[in-house]
Amino acid sequence: MRTLIGIALLVAVGISLAPYANADHSWGTYHWARTSNPFTLKVVDSVTASWDAHLDTAITDWAASSVLNLTKESGSTGSTDRKRCTPLAGKIRVCNQTYGKNGWLGIASIWAQGDHITQGTTKLNDTYFNTASYNTPAWRRLVMCQEIGHDFGLDHQDEAFGAPNLGTCMDYTSDPDGGGAYGPDNEHPNAHDYAQLESMYAHLDALTTIAASKASSAQEEITDDPRSWG
Numbered sequence: 001m002r003t004l005i006g007i008a009l010l011v012a013v014g015i016s017l018a019p020y021a022n023a024d025h026s027w028g029t030y031h032w033a034r035t036s037n038p039f040t041l042k043v044v045d046s047v048t049a050s051w052d053a054h055l056d057t058a059i060t061d062w063a064a065s066s067v068l069n070l071t072k073e074s075g076s077t078g079s080t081d082r083k084r085c086t087p088l089a090g091k092i093r094v095c096n097q098t099y100g101k102n103g104w105l106g107i108a109s110i111w112a113q114g115d116h117i118t119q120g121t122t123k124l125n126d127t128y129f130n131t132a133s134y135n136t137p138a139w140r141r142l143v144m145c146q147e148i149g150h151d152f153g154l155d156h157q158d159e160a161f162g163a164p165n166l167g168t169c170m171d172y173t174s175d176p177d178g179g180g181a182y183g184p185d186n187e188h189p190n191a192h193d194y195a196q197l198e199s200m201y202a203h204l205d206a207l208t209t210i211a212a213s214k215a216s217s218a219q220e221e222i223t224d225d226p227r228s229w230g
Helices: 049-062 079-084 137-150 191-200
Strands: 039-046 068-074 092-097 106-113 116-125 220-223
């Protein structure tokens, strides 16, 4: 398993990050294979009521891309199913559950065959979102938006928590709704995110991994696991 940094709650004190900005914020060369643009991905809704509105917002926001459309599909919301959040071939599945005090608010995973994404998941950790510090619309919108963005193959624009907000959910922040020294909110994509998607998906593929009946066994799981902090 290869790991990359995702949005994470820093539990240990004393960890600092140097300011980092990424002008080209693709997650390696990972992308969904498709034969035409715009392409449509299904987002499977396996979240409970406290997350539904934020999932709808993220779907609307990302569907504003010129190369990408999203449609929502109902999925299982049983406690065990949400805990497992088993990926579904050719789709993105979004789940919430109390995943424990493991250091992350949300985590995205993609499965890829070569450079081609075959399926993806977003997990939202209610262990933290059930606390007063993170149970806010701004934090929920930021994490939902960012983790789904990873499932398209996007990386972060910036990874410095104390820097002024860039006005995108693909930016780390300590204050997602912005204001004061932080500037704009970080609850939605910005123009640079849409431009990055256009660049990533400018070419067409000879095959498609979207809405596949099953994922190939010859694939690798890639996750923005926060254990890469340190």
